[in-house]
Amino acid sequence: MEKMIEVANLSWRRDRKTLLHNVNWTVNKGEHWAILGLNGSGKTTLLNMINGYLWPTQGTVSVFDSPFGTVDLRELRKSIGWVSSSLQEKLHGGDKAQSVVLSGKFASIGLYDEPTKEDEEYAIELMEQLRCSHLIDRAYLTCSQGEKQKLLIARALMASPKLLILDEPCNGLDFISREQLLASIERLARRPDAPNLVFVTHHTEEIVPLFGHCLLMRRGEVFRAGETKDVLTEPILSDFFETGISVHWHNERAILTWTGHDPERELD
Numbered sequence: 001m002e003k004m005i006e007v008a009n010l011s012w013r014r015d016r017k018t019l020l021h022n023v024n025w026t027v028n029k030g031e032h033w034a035i036l037g038l039n040g041s042g043k044t045t046l047l048n049m050i051n052g053y054l055w056p057t058q059g060t061v062s063v064f065d066s067p068f069g070t071v072d073l074r075e076l077r078k079s080i081g082w083v084s085s086s087l088q089e090k091l092h093g094g095d096k097a098q099s100v101v102l103s104g105k106f107a108s109i110g111l112y113d114e115p116t117k118e119d120e121e122y123a124i125e126l127m128e129q130l131r132c133s134h135l136i137d138r139a140y141l142t143c144s145q146g147e148k149q150k151l152l153i154a155r156a157l158m159a160s161p162k163l164l165i166l167d168e169p170c171n172g173l174d175f176i177s178r179e180q181l182l183a184s185i186e187r188l189a190r191r192p193d194a195p196n197l198v199f200v201t202h203h204t205e206e207i208v209p210l211f212g213h214c215l216l217m218r219r220g221e222v223f224r225a226g227e228t229k230d231v232l233t234e235p236i237l238s239d240f241f242e243t244g245i246s247v248h249w250h251n252e253r254a255i256l257t258w259t260g261h262d263p264e265r266e267l268d
């Protein structure tokens with residue numbers, strides 16, 4: 001079976017600090033993964049390695065069965081979509097929503113090449129699937145945070161990536177926008193041509209059932225990796241957060257409640 005990501009014994013040191021330590025992680029074709037970790041646990045650093053923007057101090061990275069060092073990273077990156085808040089800052093706010101989506105086809109910021117009729121139809125199809133086709137003529141800048149996220153996901157899909165990384169896509173979204181975005185992601189994952197998804201989040205309740213696998217990162221290390229139902233358990237999460245956690249499953253999503261005693265968190 002094709003391995004979409006294979007990271008072995010990966011470490012990264014900077015300024016005498018070990019920011020990733022002996023990370024092992026394999027994503028097989030067809031698996032959708034959630035990555036959960038506290039701030040500063042190394043999630044973004046790991047994703048930067050997978051995209052070839054950082055080079056490991058130790059260990060190996062292989063994407064689509066191609067070990068780094070033997071592949072043209074620029075070519076490889078065309079098959080990886082990465083939707084993150086830093087991308088939002090790079091886009092031209094005055095561009096119409098449709099050209100923001102279409103520009104994903106050319107993996108460029110701004111629209112330089114002439115899109116074909118098929119490209120335009122595909123952009124509309126993706127926008128419909130993500131329930132944002134009504135924005136087609138709107139300036140990107142005037143779209144809400146939730147609308148922007150949907151447009152950026154449609155944009156990433158224009159390049160037909162094999163792997164799509166959604167880096168905290170629900171940040172800054174209200175409850176309704178978040179649920180709508182998650183429903184859109186579930187819908188797109190059902191497409192026959194859907195890419196493998198990697199979804200980074202701080203909140204277990206955003207890990208919808210399509211994410212059958214879960215990676216817990218803590219202090220630059222893999223704390224646990226495996227099937228979501230085996231990973232998001234009370235003992236594992238209590239160990240992970242180093243406090244008492246109770247887990248309540250609702251619609252196959254894990255809702256956490258703090259049960260541990262922590263004097264710093266007590267209100268007056």
Ligand SMILES: Nc1ncnc2c1ncn2[C@@H]1O[C@H](COP(=O)(O)OP(=O)(O)OP(=O)(O)O)[C@@H](O)[C@H]1O
Binds near residue numbers: 014015019038041046
């Ligand atoms: N270029 C760098 N030089 C030195 N330290 C770095 C560098 N990049 C990241 N770090 C540090 O590495 C640690 C992991 O950062 P990283 O951004 O990967 O965490 P994260 O899990 O993505 O966090 P968040 O959830 O807050 O986005 C942090 O302590 C960060 O300050």
